[in-house]
Amino acid sequence: MNIDGMKCSRCRKPAQHRLPSHNARFCDHCLGIFVRRQTEKAIKQFDMLEPGQKVLVAVSGGKDSLALWQVLLELGYQAEGLHLALELGDGKFGEASLAASQAMAQRLGAPLHLYNMAELAGFGVQQIAWANKRSFCSVCGTLKRYYLNKATLDLGFEVLATGHHLDDEAARLLGNLVRRHQHYLDNQWPTLEGAPGAFAKKIKPLCRLRGAELKSYAKAQGWSVAKGDCPRSKGATLPYYTEAVRLLEERMPGTASNFYLGYLEDKGAPPAKPEAEARCSVCGMPSFAEVCTICRFLENTRKRESTKRDALKEQG
Numbered sequence: 001m002n003i004d005g006m007k008c009s010r011c012r013k014p015a016q017h018r019l020p021s022h023n024a025r026f027c028d029h030c031l032g033i034f035v036r037r038q039t040e041k042a043i044k045q046f047d048m049l050e051p052g053q054k055v056l057v058a059v060s061g062g063k064d065s066l067a068l069w070q071v072l073l074e075l076g077y078q079a080e081g082l083h084l085a086l087e088l089g090d091g092k093f094g095e096a097s098l099a100a101s102q103a104m105a106q107r108l109g110a111p112l113h114l115y116n117m118a119e120l121a122g123f124g125v126q127q128i129a130w131a132n133k134r135s136f137c138s139v140c141g142t143l144k145r146y147y148l149n150k151a152t153l154d155l156g157f158e159v160l161a162t163g164h165h166l167d168d169e170a171a172r173l174l175g176n177l178v179r180r181h182q183h184y185l186d187n188q189w190p191t192l193e194g195a196p197g198a199f200a201k202k203i204k205p206l207c208r209l210r211g212a213e214l215k216s217y218a219k220a221q222g223w224s225v226a227k228g229d230c231p232r233s234k235g236a237t238l239p240y241y242t243e244a245v246r247l248l249e250e251r252m253p254g255t256a257s258n259f260y261l262g263y264l265e266d267k268g269a270p271p272a273k274p275e276a277e278a279r280c281s282v283c284g285m286p287s288f289a290e291v292c293t294i295c296r297f298l299e300n301t302r303k304r305e306s307t308k309r310d311a312l313k314e315q316g
Helices: 028-045 063-074 091-108 117-121 125-132 136-154 166-179 182-187 211-221 238-251 255-267 293-315
Strands: 017-019 024-026 054-058 078-085 112-116 159-161 201-203
Touching: 017 028, 017 211, 024 028, 028 063, 028 211, 054 063, 063 078, 063 091, 063 211, 078 091, 078 117, 078 136, 091 112, 112 117, 112 136, 117 125, 117 136, 125 136, 125 293, 136 159, 136 293, 166 182, 166 211, 166 238, 166 255, 238 255
Parallel strands: 054 078, 054 159, 078 112, 159 201
Antiparallel strands: 017 024
């Protein structure tokens, strides 16, 4: 539907999408061109990929990762998908995420690799969180990073792309500044270099695009996407920073871009490449300690579950 009789900023046809941050209006076709060009600009600006390179896309089923997968293929990259089911305790959310990911794979005619985190770990996230006296979100995030990295390497890819967009990164930056998390600030960059056999290179090609712009793009494509927040995100603080960024952007369009991209410009350079000399004695993955965090998590969980079984036997 045309917006107030407005014309597309590029082709002058009726416009369906207004982008206040860019003072632009686009029709469906030209919005697609805009999204591809912004993605391509980010890839070049932050040295993410070589032309035609093979890349694995972490596909959640949401609008952002689906858009990323399609755009990377349109730009000529060999992009395959990876869906990691997180077992969040809400069957409908997980089912919708998987269905949207599979539907996109079929549309694109591209391979989609399916993994289940509970099966990989041997326990559900909640079991691991209880056993290690950690918050659900903290444990889930740690496990997700570990298994996404491991799966990327096991599948023979050197690069993992995620659908984090400008709003995500601006909110994360705001949170790290407020909390003075210098370690996270030091490592905040759209491209994190890898180490052969240890860490996949991690990239965020949508870092120049706002969530609202990607929502418009998904709508123009007519996709059915998984919607809603994570059902286990209660107590997480990032949504507060995301809301703050949204409010600032609403009142002062362009704030998110100036804040995040300006920070990167002042920073000037990406963090150093990770060192991968030490290895976990249990799983063989990189670790600063003899046994990595994941293996410690799982051992503590095994002990807790064993104690519970023994207690039940005594009661029986």
